Amino acid sequence: MNITELQAKAREIIADPTLSFHLRRHYLAYLAESVLPYPTISEACAQALDKQIICDLFEGNAPYRARYILPDYSKALAQGSEFLELEPPADLDDALNFLLIMYTQVPSITGFPVYLGDLDALLLPFIDGISADHLYRSLRRFWIALDRILPDAFVHTNIGPTDNLVARTILQLERELQQVVPNVTLKVDPDLTPDDLIEDAVETVFVNGKPHFVNHPLMTRDLGERYGVVSCYNSLKVGGGSHTLVRLNLKEVALQHQGDLGTFLTDTLPVYAELTAELIEARIRFLVEDAGFFDHDFLATEGLIDIENFSAMYGIYGLAECVNLLMDMQGRNGRYGHDTEANEMAYRITSTIADLVASRPMPYTQGNGGRCFLHSQSGIDTDIEVSAGTRIPIGDEPTMFEHINAVAPHHDLFAAGVSDIFHVEDTAKRNPQAMVDIIRGAFKSGMRDFTFNLATNGFIRITGYLVRKSDVETFQACGSRYGSATFGAGSVKNSHVEDRNVKRVGIRERRPTRASQ
Amino acid sequence: MNVDRRGHLNKYLPFSLVDGPGNRFVLFLQGCNFDCVVCHNPYTIDECNGCNICVDLCPDSALTLGTSTKPDVNHFACTDCDICIEVCPIDSTPLSSYVTVGDMLDKIRPTAPFLSGITVSGGEATLQPEFIRDLFAAIKNDPDLNHLTTLVDSNGSAAPAVWDMLAPVMDGAMIDLKALDADTHLRMTAQANGSVLASIRYLAGLDLLHEVRLLIAPGLNDSIETASKTADWLRTIDESLTLKIIGFRKNGTRPVASHIVEPDAEMLTGIANTYRAAGFSDVLII
Numbered sequence: 001m002n003i004t005e006l007q008a009k010a011r012e013i014i015a016d017p018t019l020s021f022h023l024r025r026h027y028l029a030y031l032a033e034s035v036l037p038y039p040t041i042s043e044a045c046a047q048a049l050d051k052q053i054i055c056d057l058f059e060g061n062a063p064y065r066a067r068y069i070l071p072d073y074s075k076a077l078a079q080g081s082e083f084l085e086l087e088p089p090a091d092l093d094d095a096l097n098f099l100l101i102m103y104t105q106v107p108s109i110t111g112f113p114v115y116l117g118d119l120d121a122l123l124l125p126f127i128d129g130i131s132a133d134h135l136y137r138s139l140r141r142f143w144i145a146l147d148r149i150l151p152d153a154f155v156h157t158n159i160g161p162t163d164n165l166v167a168r169t170i171l172q173l174e175r176e177l178q179q180v181v182p183n184v185t186l187k188v189d190p191d192l193t194p195d196d197l198i199e200d201a202v203e204t205v206f207v208n209g210k211p212h213f214v215n216h217p218l219m220t221r222d223l224g225e226r227y228g229v230v231s232c233y234n235s236l237k238v239g240g241g242s243h244t245l246v247r248l249n250l251k252e253v254a255l256q257h258q259g260d261l262g263t264f265l266t267d268t269l270p271v272y273a274e275l276t277a278e279l280i281e282a283r284i285r286f287l288v289e290d291a292g293f294f295d296h297d298f299l300a301t302e303g304l305i306d307i308e309n310f311s312a313m314y315g316i317y318g319l320a321e322c323v324n325l326l327m328d329m330q331g332r333n334g335r336y337g338h339d340t341e342a343n344e345m346a347y348r349i350t351s352t353i354a355d356l357v358a359s360r361p362m363p364y365t366q367g368n369g370g371r372c373f374l375h376s377q378s379g380i381d382t383d384i385e386v387s388a389g390t391r392i393p394i395g396d397e398p399t400m401f402e403h404i405n406a407v408a409p410h411h412d413l414f415a416a417g418v419s420d421i422f423h424v425e426d427t428a429k430r431n432p433q434a435m436v437d438i439i440r441g442a443f444k445s446g447m448r449d450f451t452f453n454l455a456t457n458g459f460i461r462i463t464g465y466l467v468r469k470s471d472v473e474t475f476q477a478c479g480s481r482y483g484s485a486t487f488g489a490g491s492v493k494n495s496h497v498e499d500r501n502v503k504r505v506g507i508r509e510r511r512p513t514r515a516s517q
Numbered sequence: 518m519n520v521d522r523r524g525h526l527n528k529y530l531p532f533s534l535v536d537g538p539g540n541r542f543v544l545f546l547q548g549c550n551f552d553c554v555v556c557h558n559p560y561t562i563d564e565c566n567g568c569n570i571c572v573d574l575c576p577d578s579a580l581t582l583g584t585s586t587k588p589d590v591n592h593f594a595c596t597d598c599d600i601c602i603e604v605c606p607i608d609s610t611p612l613s614s615y616v617t618v619g620d621m622l623d624k625i626r627p628t629a630p631f632l633s634g635i636t637v638s639g640g641e642a643t644l645q646p647e648f649i650r651d652l653f654a655a656i657k658n659d660p661d662l663n664h665l666t667t668l669v670d671s672n673g674s675a676a677p678a679v680w681d682m683l684a685p686v687m688d689g690a691m692i693d694l695k696a697l698d699a700d701t702h703l704r705m706t707a708q709a710n711g712s713v714l715a716s717i718r719y720l721a722g723l724d725l726l727h728e729v730r731l732l733i734a735p736g737l738n739d740s741i742e743t744a745s746k747t748a749d750w751l752r753t754i755d756e757s758l759t760l761k762i763i764g765f766r767k768n769g770t771r772p773v774a775s776h777i778v779e780p781d782a783e784m785l786t787g788i789a790n791t792y793r794a795a796g797f798s799d800v801l802i803i
Binding site for chain 2: 400401404424437441
C-alpha cells in the first residue's frame with residue numbers, strides 16, 4: 001500500500017458515518033499496523049494465506065497483544081494492583097468498582113476484555129452479611145455499566161456450576177435488562193448443577209438468548225478446574241489465554257485435492273495443517289519475542305497472567321463443505337449431518353487434524369503441554385458458502401436428535417471450544433424442563449458447548465455473540481453503539497442467518513476491518 | 518409383557534416439547550373412534566383400506582402395490598410431500614406401519630438420556646391397549662429406561678377395564694374434554710361423551726389423571742357459560758386438577774372445519790380466568 005492509498009483508507013474510516021468514534025480509532029490503529037511487514041513466513045504459507053486456505057482472522061500484521069486474555073481476577077482481588085493503584089477490595093461495592101476499573105485495562109484482539117471472570121465465584125466471598133436487595137441493586141448498576149462501558153458482544157462472563165445467589169441475581173438481571181453485553185456461559189456439572197438453576201437459565205434464554213451452557217466435567221478434563229469460556233465459544237485457562245487464532249478452511253483444502261479420502265488424509269491435509277501451524281508459530285514468536293507483550297503488560301508483571309498458562313488456538317472451519325466435496329469426488333450422494341458414511345468421514349477428518357496438532361510442537365504453549373488447542377471456529381461475517389467450524393450448513397440441519405448425534409462426536413476433540421446452535425420452536429417457552437432434559441442429554445452424549453435460541457426473541461445469535469435485530473436493521477442507516485453490530489450486519493447479509501429455520505442462527509467471529517479490504 | 522406385541526403406528530417423534538412434561542418421545546398410533554370436526558391430524562383416524570389410489574399419484578414413486586392390504590412404502594424415496602394423505606378418499610395414510618414393542622424400544626433407547634418420558638398419543642391410543650401396556654411394562658422393567666415417565670394422551674373414550682389394564686405401568690393420562698354438554702359433544706366428535714366423563718372421574722380416583730385438556734373452538738364450545746358449567750363439573754372431580762386451555766388451530770384440519778375461526782388470546786384468557794375464578798389454580802393456555 002502506498003501513501004496515497006493509505007491516506008484514502010484513513011479518510012474513508014474517519015468519515016464513515018456508521019462508525020462511532022471508538023470504532024474509527026480502532027480501525028485507524030489497525031490501518032497503522034497494516035503498513036508493517038507480516039511476520040516472516042514461507043512462500044507456501046504466504047500463498048495459502050493469500051488464497052484464504054488459511055485465515056488469520058485479520059488479527060493484524062504485527063501482533064502486540066494476545067488475542068484472548070483471561071486474567072486471574074481472584075488473585076487481583078486478593079492482592080490489589082500496583083499498576084492500577086488499587087488496594088484489595090474490602091466489600092462488595094469496592095470489589096465491583098475494582099473489577100470495572102480493571103476491565104478497562106485488559107487487552108484483547110477486540111480492544112475490549114473478552115473475559116470478565118466467573119463473576120459468581122469472584123463475588124461470593126463479598127456477600128456475607130449483604131442483603132439480597134443490596135446485592136441486586138449493586139449488581140444492577142454494575143451490569144448496566146458493563147454494557148455501556150464495554151459495548152462489545154464478545155465481552156463474556158461465566159457462572160456456575162454450583163447454585164448460588166449471585167448466579168441467580170445475574171440471571172434475573174439478564175432477563176430484566178436484556179442487554180447485549182455481557183455474553184454469559186453457565187457451567188453445568190450433572191452432579192453439582194440442580195435442574196432448577198438450569199431451568200432458570202433456560203427461561204433466561206427465552207428472554208434474551210443467553211446464557212450458553214458448557215459441559216463442566218469435559219472442560220475440566222481438558223483444561224483443569226480453572227478455565228473460562230470467553231468471547232464466543234473459546235474455552236481457555238484462567239491466568240492464561242490464547243496468543244492467536246488461525247483457522248484452516250477445510251473446504252478450500254478439499255478443493256486443492258484430487259483423489260480419494262485416504263490420500264486426502266495422508267497427503268493433502270497434512271500439508272495445509274503444517275502451513276497453518278507455521279503461521280501460528282510465526283505470529284506467536286512475533287508477539288512474545290518481538291513485541292515483548294509478556295515482558296511489559298502489567299497483567300504479566302503483577303502475576304495476573306502467566307505465559308505458562310497460554311497456548312494458541314488452532315481453528316478449523318468448512319468441515320461440512322469439505323466432506324460433501326470429498327463425497328462428490330467419490331461419487332457418493334450422502335451429505336454431512338444426514339448420512340452415516342459422510343458423518344464417519346467427518347470424524348476421520350477431525351481426528352486426523354487432532355492427531356496432527358497433537359504431534360506438532362509449538363513454542364510458548366505450555367498451557368497445553370507445548371501444543372496448540374484445537375478449536376472449531378465459528379466463522380466471521382465475510383464467510384460466504386462455507387460453514388462455521390464443524391457445523392451442519394444453515395437451513396440443512398436435521399431434527400434436533402439427529403443433529404446432536406451427528407455433531408457430538410466432534411466435541412471431544414475441541415478443548416478450546418466448538419459451537420453448534422439449536423434454534424427451537426416458541427412452544428419450548430411453555431415447557432422449559434424439556435430444554436433442561438435436552439441439555440443434560442446433550443452433555444451425556446459428549447457435547448461440550450450447547451447453545452439454543454428462540455426464533456421469536458429480539459436478538460440474533462450470530463456466532464455465539466448476540467446482536468439486537470433492531471441494531472442490524474438500522475445499522476446501515478445510522479450505525480450502532482455496539483462494535484459487534486457491524487460484524488452482525490455483515491453476517492446476516494452474507495450467510496442467510498435469518499433463513500435458519502427452526503434450529504439455529506449462525507456464525508461469524510471477526511470482521512476484517514475496512515483497512516484490510 | 519410381550520416385546521413382540523404389534524401396534525399400528527402412524528409415526529413417532531424422538532423429541533417433543535408439547536406432549537407432556539419435559540422432553541418426550543411420542544408415538545402416534547393409527548386409528549381413532551372419534552370423528553372430530555376440529556381434528557388437526559385426520560389422516561390418523563382410519564385404517565388404510567388398500568384402495569391404492571395414492572400409489573400412482575405419488576410424485577416420488579415411493580409407493581408400490583403392497584403384499585398386505587396397504588401400499589408398500591420406500592422410505593428412502595419418500596420426501597414427506599404428503600400428497601398421498603391429500604388424495605386419500607378416507608381419513609388415512611399409506612405411511613403408517615406395524616411395529617413391535619421391541620422395535621420401539623430400539624428407537625427409544627438412544628434418546629432416553631434426553632427425555633423426561635414417553636407419551637403415547639394418536640389417533641386414539643387406547644384402541645391398542647395391549648400394545649401400550651406391553652411397551653410401558655418393558656420400559657418400567659428396563660434399568661436404562663425406567664427413569665422415564667409413561668403417559669397416555671387420550672380422547673377418554675376407553676372403558677374402566679382398559680384403564681385398569683394400563684394402571685400398573687402408566688404414570689398418568691391426559692384426557693381431552695371437547696364438551697360437557699352431550700349434544701355439543703356429539704356435534705363436535707360424532708360420539709357421546711358419557712365414557713369421557715366417566716374416564717375423567719375414574720382416572721382421578723386412580724390418581725392417574727395427569728391433566729384435562731379443553732379445546733376451545735369458537736361457535737362450538739367457547740361461551741363463558743360453557744366454561745362455567747364445565748368448571749362446576751370438574752370441581753366435583755378435583756380442584757387441584759391441571760387444566761390446559763387449547764385454542765383451535767386450522768393447521769391440518771379438513772374442509773369441514775373451514776368455517777371455524779381460531780380463537781384470539783383475549784377469548785382464551787377469558788375462559789382461563791373463568792376456571793381460575795372457579796377455584797382452579799393450575800390453568801395454562803396453549
